[in-house]
Amino acid sequence: MASYRPPILVSRIKFDNYDSDHSxxxxxxxxxxxxxxxGMRTGDADLVGALVALDKAKDGRVSYTEFKEWYREREKRIDALTLRDECQRVLLQAIQFFKYYDKDQSGQIDREEFAPMYDRLKREWKAIGAEVGTLDEVLKSFDKNGDDKISLEEFVQWLVNAGSICAVTKAT
Incomplete structure (x- = not known):
């Protein structure tokens, strides 16, 4: 019998995934x-500014608590999700899928980068008998802010809305 594991916040998954030295x-x-x-591409000056803003303890690094507080403020709709093991796996795969098509590593997928992604999605959707819109229709369904680009947040939110990533709202 599998033991119960409590849900994990998306912010914790992100933090642990990038704490490469496990410090x-x-x-x-x-x-x-x-x-x-x-989805936040930063130059060196912006990066240092981000570190200063996040580093409340002023020790030159960001603890999980500092990161989580910032992440909650910036990404409430995603951080409000808790994910079970299978959902965590799907989310990490979705991030890798997104990064694969973000050829210029801008943190956004523009129309040119989206075309091959659309072709792949169209093949997969047709294989399961799903209706597929035009490239413009599908791009618009991802692009909630109307800038003709898909951010990672928009991509993940689309997957949640489509039921591809299972989400449970945290109890308050």
Missing amino acids: GYLELNELKDILYDL
């Missing part, structure tokens, strides 16, 4: 990677 803190290089995956 319990994000250093500058780790912070840069996680910000990119959150």
Whole structure:
């Protein structure tokens, strides 16, 4: 019989995934990677600014508590999700899928980058008998802010809405 494991916050998954040295803190290089995956491409000055803003203890690194507080403020709709093991796996696969098509590593998929993604999705959807809209219709369904680009947050939110990532709202 499988033992129960409590749900894990998305912020914890993100933090642990990028704490590459398992120190319990994000250093500058780790912070840069996680910000990119959150769709925030930063230059060196912006990165240092982000570190200063997040580092409440002023020790030159970001603890999970500091990161979680910031992440909650910035991404309430995603951080409000808790994920079980299978959902965690799907979320991590979705992030890798997104990064694969984000060829310029801008943190967003533009129309040109979306075309091959659309072709792959169209093949997969047709294989299961799903209706498939035009490239413009599908792009618009992902792109909630109307900038003709898909951020990682928009992509994940679309997957949640489509039921591809199981989500349970935290009890308050």
